[in-house]
Amino acid sequence: xxxxxxxxxxxxxxxxxxxxxxxxxxxPQCMVLLENNGVLPLMSPCPVALFGAGARRTVxxxxxxxxxxxxxxxxxxxGLKNAGFQIVTEAWLDEYDRLWEEAQAAHTAKMKERIEAGxxxxxxxxxxxxxxxxxxFIRPEKAKADLAxxxxxxx
Numbered sequence: 001x002x003x004x005x006x007x008x009x010x011x012x013x014x015x016x017x018x019x020x021x022x023x024x025x026x027x028p029q030c031m032v033l034l035e036n037n038g039v040l041p042l043m044s045p046c047p048v049a050l051f052g053a054g055a056r057r058t059v060x061x062x063x064x065x066x067x068x069x070x071x072x073x074x075x076x077x078x079g080l081k082n083a084g085f086q087i088v089t090e091a092w093l094d095e096y097d098r099l100w101e102e103a104q105a106a107h108t109a110k111m112k113e114r115i116e117a118g119x120x121x122x123x124x125x126x127x128x129x130x131x132x133x134x135x136x137f138i139r140p141e142k143a144k145a146d147l148a149x150x151x152x153x154x155x
Contacts, residue, residue: 045084054151
């Protein structure tokens with residue numbers, strides 16, 4: 001019989017629970033802030049103006065062959081909400097999501113067209129990486145918040 005290392009059911013195992021607890025305890029020790037000036041960590045929840053491509057599309061691991069499957073992922077927006085922060089820029093984030101989905105659909109259509117025209121699919125994928133769209137214009141006067149955060153994903 002095969003010796004499986006991955007879970008074969010949706011049930012979260014005790015091993016997974018132990019690993020998650022270990023990751024949560026170690027994560028704060030593994031983060032480096034390049035410049036802080038006493039602002040971080042945030043000590044109490046407040047209204048936050050949250051912007052950027054990584055706010056909802058937080059990079060959780062590698063990309064491409066370095067990607068990992070996770071049972072659950074908490075993005076920056078959800079993490080702030082879970083900690084009691086009020087996100088006052090959900091309309092901006094919603095508009096960015098709409099722009100991202102439109103850009104992704106156009107990118108997919110362009111690649112499909114090239115492949116259907118006879119180009120090598122692997123070469124098309126490597127030659128035309130998806131470029132994240134620019135976000136909507138930020139209007140600080142509309143974001144009544146104590147703090148602004150702009151999340152830049154590494155890709």
